[in-house]
Amino acid sequence: MEYIKIRGGKPLEGELNIQGAKNSALPILAATLVCDGKSEIHNCPNITDVDAAINILKQLGCTVENKSNVVSVCTDNANCKEIPDNLMREMRSSIVFLGAIISRCGSAVLSFPGGCELGPRPIDIHLSSLRKIGVKIEESGGKLLCFTENGLKGCEIDLPIPSVGATENILLASVKAKGKTIIRNAAREPEIVDLSNFLISAGAKIFGAGESTIVIEGVKNLKAPIHRVIPDRIVTATYMCCTAVTKGETLLKDIYPEHLNSIIPLFLETGCDINITNNNLHIKAPKILKPIKLTRTGFYPGFPTDAGPTIIAMTCFAKGTSVFVETIFENRYKYAGELTRMGANIRVEGRVAVVEGNTEISGAKVEAWDLRGGAALVVAGLGCSGETTISGLNHIYRGYDDIVGSIKSLSGDISLQSM
Numbered sequence: 001m002e003y004i005k006i007r008g009g010k011p012l013e014g015e016l017n018i019q020g021a022k023n024s025a026l027p028i029l030a031a032t033l034v035c036d037g038k039s040e041i042h043n044c045p046n047i048t049d050v051d052a053a054i055n056i057l058k059q060l061g062c063t064v065e066n067k068s069n070v071v072s073v074c075t076d077n078a079n080c081k082e083i084p085d086n087l088m089r090e091m092r093s094s095i096v097f098l099g100a101i102i103s104r105c106g107s108a109v110l111s112f113p114g115g116c117e118l119g120p121r122p123i124d125i126h127l128s129s130l131r132k133i134g135v136k137i138e139e140s141g142g143k144l145l146c147f148t149e150n151g152l153k154g155c156e157i158d159l160p161i162p163s164v165g166a167t168e169n170i171l172l173a174s175v176k177a178k179g180k181t182i183i184r185n186a187a188r189e190p191e192i193v194d195l196s197n198f199l200i201s202a203g204a205k206i207f208g209a210g211e212s213t214i215v216i217e218g219v220k221n222l223k224a225p226i227h228r229v230i231p232d233r234i235v236t237a238t239y240m241c242c243t244a245v246t247k248g249e250t251l252l253k254d255i256y257p258e259h260l261n262s263i264i265p266l267f268l269e270t271g272c273d274i275n276i277t278n279n280n281l282h283i284k285a286p287k288i289l290k291p292i293k294l295t296r297t298g299f300y301p302g303f304p305t306d307a308g309p310t311i312i313a314m315t316c317f318a319k320g321t322s323v324f325v326e327t328i329f330e331n332r333y334k335y336a337g338e339l340t341r342m343g344a345n346i347r348v349e350g351r352v353a354v355v356e357g358n359t360e361i362s363g364a365k366v367e368a369w370d371l372r373g374g375a376a377l378v379v380a381g382l383g384c385s386g387e388t389t390i391s392g393l394n395h396i397y398r399g400y401d402d403i404v405g406s407i408k409s410l411s412g413d414i415s416l417q418s419m
Helices: 022-034 048-059 092-105 124-133 164-174 190-201 233-245 264-270 305-315 332-341 371-383 403-409
Strands: 002-007 013-017 038-042 063-067 070-074 107-111 135-140 143-148 156-158 180-184 205-207 213-217 226-228 249-253 273-277 280-284 321-325 345-349 352-356 365-367 387-391 414-418
Touching (some): 002 371, 013 403, 022 092, 022 164, 022 190, 022 233, 048 063, 048 092, 092 107, 092 124, 092 143, 124 135, 124 156, 124 164, 164 190, 164 213, 190 205, 190 226, 233 249, 233 264, 264 305, 305 371, 332 365, 371 403, 371 414, 403 414
Antiparallel strands (some): 002 414, 107 143, 180 213, 205 213, 249 280, 321 352, 345 352
16 A cells, blocks of 8 residues: 655755646546547646546547546447446546437437445436436436437527536537527536537637526537647646745646636635746745635635545644635545644634634644545645655555655655555
């Protein structure tokens, strides 16, 4: 079993290119199913969730090549309609394949998805939306049996919440449906825009991506495109936190500044100096971090829930009290117990976490219970005194492309060990 060993307290310095976005790459890989021919996805991160998506595509009959962060997907022989239970359980976002398979084959069989246990994340919004487009769905033995009788037809869909996954599934199911589909209260995340841009480059007619109303005019065929995945804004925030807790100074390259509009103000509040030139972000940490008075997660353009754990880990080193309110996932704070093992003072009551910073935090043996919580432990390990060992790396590998090598390149004292 592998684990990460960190000797904290060493300032990070240097330059780092930010990887492609996990939450863009996965739906885009699913979207290759609705295209004819061979798609090329550039800047695709080398993470286990991408591996899982590739395995699903192969199961469905696609030919897939993955080399140097470029994934090529040929759908010429894609005719399988079923995703086995073991592949569905590997990641939560596997449900996005439903809309793509239905669009291509007219029917699909799959089980309920797996992924991080962050509390209830029902897919009923996905299913009710697909039913409106013309999908018949039956649930039997833990599986979803989906089919169409008269093809997919455009309609108007009002989402109860701006669900990212549901918006993606509707996009994938409706791009080749008959007529016009209108999504109201659609998710506005940059990853939705990235997926739409992939589909548009393939010949889809999508209008309003990134806004609360998206209009899709169905087309008969889509031709496989070449596309580059946007940089990962959550990974960017993670390495900003790593820099801040080590009192370091780094240049993070190939970022989209506009995607960080809800994140950068928090670092400015802590006293970090940030300068952005073109698509490069320079961050210099102060000698003493200031607390963050109040942060509330929310749907984009609000503060992203996925950035919360690493920000909270950062505030453990601030001088003062920081308050966080989680509005998306009930069990997001599972990692807080591991931080307290290191000496952090975090009080959790329901959806609220209060962090009393500037306590004596030292290295300890800790375990990652989910993806972003695992990244928070890396942040804490870099900032504290002594030696930290982190197990449960399968969670971290889901979203971070060589996190150990990246931190090493910034002069961090970190290594991968085997038991």
